[in-house]
Amino acid sequence: MTVEAVIWDFGGVFTTSPFEAFARYEAEKGLPKDLIRKVNSTNPDSNAWALFERNEIDAKGFDELFLAESTALGHPVPGREVLPLISGAVRPRMVAALKACKQHFKVGCITNNMVSHHSPGADAPQQAAGAMGQILPLFDHVIESSKAGVRKPDPAIYLMMCAALGVKPEACVYLDDLGINCKPAAALGMRAIKVVDVDQTLAELSAATGLIFEDGVAA
Incomplete structure (x- = not known):
């Protein structure tokens, strides 16, 4: 089927991966490698991360629950120290690729986020100047887990986006x-593309859409 829409994640796609910041934090604190990722992958549907991204707990609740979960794994980490690690640096070539795709296809964004930290609806002046405030308006439709009450990898959130864009899943990248x-x-x-790095992503996106990206710009 012809591609009609390109749907994007946000963090780790348009910004550098938070995993890099997690690794630096763990090294600085003398913690086991990938501890934060282990906390986040334990009980993935009901842990602090999942509850916060569905807006079922607030920042204080996340701080306390993440601390309890990491303590259970033998290394206490307050959730309040993890939140600042989420935001990464913008990848300009990916933003340029989004703009190029927008000229040919519908574009949507599905992001698992936290309403009190990572949503353009909160702390508006600061967010408006940040990456999300600059990039999210480019999309035809955005679904934020903290507002929708459902998060990836629940299939329902992908179907919500397809319905919003008026496309079938088979017509989406x-x-x-x-x-x-x-x-x-x-x-x-x-057609799913796992983002590993910018060059790999743009090559696969080019193969999927037929667009040729020169420094992120479709030619």
Whole structure:
């Protein structure tokens, strides 16, 4: 089927991966490598991360629950120290690729986020000047887990986006930096691209869409 829409994750796609910041924090604190990722992957549907991204707990609740979960794994880490690690540096070539795709296809964004930290609806002046405030308005439709009450990898959130854009899953390309989020997209019939680095991503996006990207710009 002809591509009609390109659907994007946000963090780790348009910005550098928070995993890099997690690794630096762990090294600085003398913590085991990938501890934060282990906390986040333990009980993935009901842990502090999942509850916060569905807006079922507030920042204080996240701080306390993440501390309890990391303590259970033997290394206490307050959740309030993890939140600042989420935001990464913008990848200009990916933003340029989004703008190029927008000229040819519908574009949507599905982001797992936290309403009190990572949503353009909160702390508006600061967010408006940040990456999300600059990039999210480019999309035809945005679904934020903290507002929708559902998060990736729940297939329902991908179908919500398809309905909003008026397209079938088979007509979509989906980009995400997490394989666990790409799998349900692929299962629904989307062409899923796991974002590893910018060059690899643009090459696969070019193959999927037929656009040729020169420094992020479609030629």
